[in-house]
Amino acid sequence: MSNILSKDIERIEATTMADMVELRLRQYLKKKAFKPGDALPKELELAEALDVSRNVVREALSRLRMLGMIESKKKRGMVLTEPDILGGFERVMDPLLLEHKTLEDLFELRLVLEMGLADLLFTRKTKKDIEELESIVNKEINKVQKPFQVKYEIAFHGKLYQMTGNDTFMRFQKILLPVFEYVVAEEQKVNGVAKVGSVTHRDLLELLKNGDPESFRKGMKEHLSPHFERVQ
Amino acid sequence: MSNILSKDIERIEATTMADMVELRLRQYLKKKAFKPGDALPKELELAEALDVSRNVVREALSRLRMLGMIESKKKRGMVLTEPDILGGFERVMDPLLLEHKTLEDLFELRLVLEMGLADLLFTRKTKKDIEELESIVNKEINKVQKPFQVKYEIAFHGKLYQMTGNDTFMRFQKILLPVFEYVVAEEQKVNGVAKVGSVTHRDLLELLKNGDPESFRKGMKEHLSPHFERVQ
CATH class of the missing domain: 1.20.120 (Four Helix Bundle (Hemerythrin (Met), subunit A))
Known part of the structure; x- marks a missing residue:
């Protein structure tokens, strides 16, 4: 019975707060047409704007850092960088x-x-x-x-x-x-x-x-x- | 002068704790020949074995979750999953x-x-x-x-x-x-x-x-x- 039900009703995908924040951040970068070298708002400002904890923002930013999309610079804070287009692919291969x-x-x-x-x-x-x-x-x-x-x-x-x-x-x-x-x-x-x-x-x-x-x-x-x- | 120097001496790449923990985790998964469905050690155990804070482990795990390599399951905790091989590529395109x-x-x-x-x-x-x-x-x-x-x-x-x-x-x-x-x-x-x-x-x-x-x-x-x- 539950098998039949699961065919007709779509399962809610497990989405964490970090998944949502990561998506919002990527949407924000596209919407604002950010380019390499541009500085990102501070972690605290992002947390406030998104109304989430700093830990969750840090998690999401860490994902973008892994993809090579952001980098921390002395004095300037976080800046956009040219991403490593095959980095994610390489990691899962x-x-x-x-x-x-x-x-x-x-x-x-x-x-x-x-x-x-x-x-x-x-x-x-x-x-x-x-x-x-x-x-x-x-x-x-x-x-x-x-x-x-x-x-x-x-x-x-x-x-x-x-x-x-x-x-x-x-x-x-x-x-x-x-x-x-x-x-x-x-x-x-x-x-x-x-x-x-x-x-x-x-x-x-x-x-x-x-x-x-x-x-x-x-x-x-x-x-x-x-x-x-x-x-x- | 500093320009000439920077040609001869290799810059230390900015590596965060999360970068290192992420790499260690991926190496561990390969070494132990983990397969989809296998359960991962708990966050706390990983933090202790790596001698780092739980926050850093959580950051690194969040990266692997983004790549589709792990998933949290009710009762079983984190398990390995078949990664999304083009997810990282898609995100940076x-x-x-x-x-x-x-x-x-x-x-x-x-x-x-x-x-x-x-x-x-x-x-x-x-x-x-x-x-x-x-x-x-x-x-x-x-x-x-x-x-x-x-x-x-x-x-x-x-x-x-x-x-x-x-x-x-x-x-x-x-x-x-x-x-x-x-x-x-x-x-x-x-x-x-x-x-x-x-x-x-x-x-x-x-x-x-x-x-x-x-x-x-x-x-x-x-x-x-x-x-x-x-x-x-």
Whole structure:
């Protein structure tokens, strides 16, 4: 009976005072079009305006501090700062805490990113980048006894992200690494050994040197094909 | 002189007690391999083990609560929960707070995602999806007087993300919308009017119905070409 009822009546989400104050503060910052460098009202003033205790305000401000949105400055008190856009993401990226579906979603996100990289890579590749990829591929080839080693995967694909010159991108990929390692390890448990596509890192490097975005993308699709098969 | 000195000597980052306690708590959760549903030690026990005040522990726990990592349950106290992986990202996504470079990085991230979507779209498209895209495109075509309207952009591209069936992806795209709107508005200030590629939404829909991932990707590249030109 209570199960049927809970389908029809929406549960009240547990909201703490700190949740509410945090939301009010973020709304206030947007409404007033606050920018980095602007000073925030004092804790006591905020507590009075919100009609809550200073402890609750401190809690909410601490959350904003964690997100990199505010900073305490000598003499000036609290000021707005440019937030760390991936700080929250980084903090929760623990495969043990995430559901299987979320991990699969993130793994797919990686596949999409790698398929979409080609245009930026061909626009921004430098001679030095290509030399570094050569050196990664050579090290890998000297270790033929082990057909698949996660560390070469990380070195090669990590270098590709780095070549985009896009810091947000690079950091995003680094944060997602534990997810890839976890999913690949799970795949290996099922299949015994990680499958690899017929296009190798060496082949991708050749395409990057002498091909175009379209041929590189076809190569990448084949390189990632064991993962794409799983997705389908 | 102090400028020269500050180049050679690294500044001590402002770290609060709450920053340290938050880090210790996250390290503890990883070390003990905590999983959703597991109960956390009580606030008082944590304060004693860390040798800090309860207020500081409460502050740090409030941060983890914001990230969706913990929840207070009646009778059981605090328990671990599956975190909201994009909650922190969502909270800081305010174009006014972000530097130009970060906004550009995020805009590029969108271009990469859209170029990489094709394979998932062709794997997962349904008859109903195609019908919905038809209806979006028809509405847009009936409004020929305005060559570029952000709302049709959002409807069409948002539907593509939705077709992937990947919730994380869809939410990610929604969170990034203010950035796209901001960057497009900035482009319009410079160029007078938003440029559009020669491949329209109608053309992309045709490719989705009768083409393959490669032809769709070529179409998307052309569709996004004004943005790619800016990136180069």
